[in-house]
Amino acid sequence: MSVVDMNTYKVALVGNPNVGKSVIFGLLTGKYVTVSNYPGTTVEVSRGICKGLDGGIEIVDTPGANSLIPLSEDESVARDMLLEEYKKHIVQVADAKNLRRGLLITSQLAEMGLPVVLVLNMWDELLDRGMNVDVDVLQGILGVPVVKTIATHRVGITALFNAIPVAKVPNLHIDYGSLIEEGISRIHKILQGNTTVNERALAIMLLSGDEALEEKLRHKLADGSLAEIKRIRDGIQSHFSNPLSYVINIRRANFVDTLVDKVTLTLRKEKETHPVVRDIFFYFLVPLVSFFMGYKLTALLMYLISSRLPSGSILTFITPLAVGGISSLWFSLYLYLREFKAKSTIAEVLGRITMHPIAAFPLLIIILWIVYKLVGEFGAGTCVDFFEEKVFGRSLIPSGGFDLSVYIPFIKKTYVFTHVNFQGFNYYFGLLAQKVISKDNIIFDLFLNEQSGLVRVGLTYAIAIVFPIVGFFFLAFGIMEDSGYLPRLAVMVDKIFKRIGLNGKAVLPMVLGLGCDTMATLTTRILNTKKERIIATLLLALAIPCSAQLGVISSVLGRVSGIYFAVYVFVICTQLLFVGYLSSKVLPGTPSDFLMEIPPFRMPKLSNIFIKTFYRVHWFLKEAVPLFMLGTLALFVATKLGALSFAERISAPIVRNFLGLPEETAQGFILGFLRRDYGAVSIFKTLEEKGGSAGIDPKQLLVSLVVITLFIPCLANFFVMIKEQGAKNAFFMFAFILPYSILIGGILRFILQQF
Incomplete structure (x- = not known):
């Protein structure tokens, strides 16, 4: 089988993760794209129509895979789609500068007897590294079309x-x-005779111990066939000390290595950085950034211990400057001696710094601080306030409009161009609704109620609140991903995550959780095993505050004392590690191996980042808006039935007697089920009112904010947990988190009373 009738085939995009497959899929399909879960899984598959091929050929984008002998649900879906009983052409996208990894997939496609077009993407990066691939020789050896592309620039x-x-x-x-x-x-x-695909490929998969494939073949094979296959496998395994899957992979890798050596050429030394750019980098940027890192980290530390220093102490001013100067001098000298004289490129320097055993962690803290400023303060603060209060507004009260202005920081002055007399979408919708029905009507309440209306709360929260947070976070996430920093971060934290039953790959949903836990829960599907996905989902719901909540908490605790914020961070981090470790011991299943290639550090392409951010935000809103609406509807029904008032009355004695908080704070915890940051604000205001002239009790504030963070997930996140992990697992997590958060709050209260 070499060429298939054009009118009867589909095109499947296959490739390793992060090789530009999604960009090529977008170029082939344009806007004709649908996204759905693969049957029986939570892995999403994109499908579209390529109108440039014979009037319209379906393109199926398979999940990224490092092997077609699957180790994860993503890889299992990719393999299963290739085994489906229809004719197909394979467009295999490979990273041109990592041909070996791509050809490992090609060899498996060959064993499956599938027609292939091999795409060598990111060809420019291969040339930048002083390498080349003899495409004619490779094409001659493989006997398939080989195409060079730079997908981000539409080349090829x-x-x-x-x-x-x-x-x-x-x-x-x-x-x-x-x-x-x-x-x-x-x-x-x-x-033979029981399958419609190449039996040799299936035999190799079965010898490698592919249990998922065995299950799929069970109903097709005669009784005893699988037992006979297992006896064959065990008989061969007895001759090898290593697992048979390992032996097969090694022999495949040796074959591919020989092939790569035949077609890979070294043209020249990797392109050197221009001398002027190198001088600017080493003599200006490195000292400046290292000074900023030392200064900022010390300033944060001084902020945390500020309550222990005399008011107006000169130490809070002198110490950060001194540490910043020392770090600037040491780091500049270190890089000059180690990298500048070796004529390393800037990309090489940055790549090594991000994995340096000492420099990588301060750099991580600074990066997270920048992301927090962008997402937590600007996105979740400034933008959310503008969209929620001015653009959407309330249903019965006009928003008052807004000014189009510009703030010039150098002269600290704001110039107002004009005032926009726009009172908010909800207000205009409310006026329109009142022309038909009374504002006291239950239908008006259903859509425009201030606490649980489908439009006023559900749609407004999903777009006006989640959209800015998710948008800015995906923008920051895209920069970290496109630059090659995220894989390095995964390697850095792998040892820590292994202690809690996860591996370094889990850092991706955890970092996403700092933007929005609902979004992050959707991405736990990238983890290899069901056990890992459950642990990650539990930890996201329990101990990862979203940016909106973290922004409120840091602001509130900052008004009291930095030391309380440090205690808050310590408690939350220890609970994440403790519950993760406990879950890894209690839940059945074995951890998966951590396999992640470290790509070269590179300058992110803005066009690529914006495109990915757009599609990711679109995907998230498509997933999340219906869940927000469903959650708001459930909240509306619960409010009308008095369930929330009942829950508040039931929880008040526990809040008062066990947590030592005013009964009124129970309302804040209930409100936190709708929006975690609103719950934190409500609790703060209650404690502020109760404190009166004496001021807020910082110990009560700390206990309440720890509990609201560990407390049950917000309604939208809970529905996503049901969607991803099933109702049974979601309710078990809910049932664990609710009493556990209160227990930790009570223990913290007892400890604080001793001081």
Whole structure:
């Protein structure tokens, strides 16, 4: 089988993670895209129509995979889609500068007998590294079309269009040795006539211990066939000290290494950075950034211990400057001696710094601080306030309009251009609704109630509140991802995460959780095992505050004392580690191996970041808005039935007697189920009113904010937990988190009373 009838095939995009597959999918399909879960999984699959091919060919974007012998749900879905019983052409997207990783997939596609077009993407980055691939030789060896592309600049896409109809099966055959080859032949005979795909490929997968494939074949094979396959596998395994899957992978890798050596050429030393740019980087940027890192970290530390220093102490001013100067001098000298004289490129320097055992962690703190400023303060503060109060507003009270102005920081002056007399969408919608029904009507309440209206709360929160937070976070996330920093971060935290039953890959949803836990819960599907996904979902719901909540908490505790914020961070972090460790011991299942390639550090492409941010925000709103609306509807019903008032009355004695807080704060905890930051604000205002002239009790404030952070997830996040992990697991998590958060609050109250 070499060329398939154009009218009867589909095109499947296949490739490793982070090779530009999604960009090529967008170029092939344009706007004709649908996204849905693959049957039986929570992994999303994109499908679209490529109108440039014979009037319209369906393009299916498979999840990124490092192997077609799956170790994760993503890889399992990719493999299963290739085994589906329809004719298909494969567009395999590979990273041109990491040909070895791509050809490992190509060899498996060859074993499956699938026609392939090999796309060598990011060709410019390959050349920038002083390397080249002899495409003619590679094409001759494989016997398939090989296309060079730079997808972000649309280079090579026309050649790809022309190559898809003439895709061919790769001319590759790997000899796994006499023992394994004999086993493949025996299993081949058992499978013959029972499948519609290449039996050799299935035999290799079964010898590698692919349990998911065994389950799929169970109903197709005669009784005893799977038992016979297992006996064959065990017989071969007895001759090897390493697992059979490892032996197969090593022999495949050796074959691919030989192939890569034949087609890879070294043209020259990697392109050097221009001398002027190098001088600016080493003599100006490095001292400036290292001074800022030392100064800012010391300033944060001084802020945390400010309550222990005399008021107006000169130490709070002198110490950060001194530490900043020392760090600037040491780091500049270190990089000059180690990197400048070696003529390292700026990308190489940054790549090594982000994984340096000492410098990487202060850099991480600074990066998280910048992300917090962008997302937590500007996105969740300034932008959310503007959208919520001015653009959407209230349903019965005009917002008062807003000014179009510009603030010039150098002269600290704001120039107002004009006043926009816009009273808010909700207000105008409310006026329109009142022309038809009374504002006391239940239908008006259903849509425009200030506490639980579908439009006033559900739609407003989903767009006016979540959209700015998610948008700015995805922007920051895209920069970290496109630069190559996120994989490095995953490697840095892998050892810590292994203690809590996860691996370094889990840092991605955890970092996303600092933007929005609802969004982050959706991304736990990237984790390899069900156990890891449950642990990550639990920790996100329990101990990862979203940016809106964290912004309120840091602001509130900052008014009291930095030391209380430090205690807050310590308590939350210890609970994350403790519950994660406990879950890893209690939940059944084994942890997965951590496999992640470290790409070269590079300058992010803004166009690529904006495109990815747009599609991710679109995806999130598509997923989240219906859940916000459903959650708001549930809240409306619960309010009308008196369930929330009942819950408040029931919880008041616990709040008063066990947590030592005013009964009125129970309302804040209930409100936190709708919006965590609103719950924190409500509790703060209650404690402020109760404190009166004596001021707020900082110990009560700390206890309440720890509890509201650990407290049950917000309504939208809870519905996503049900969607991703099933109702049973979601309710079990809910049932654990509710009493646990109160227990930790009570223990913290007892400890604070001793001081």
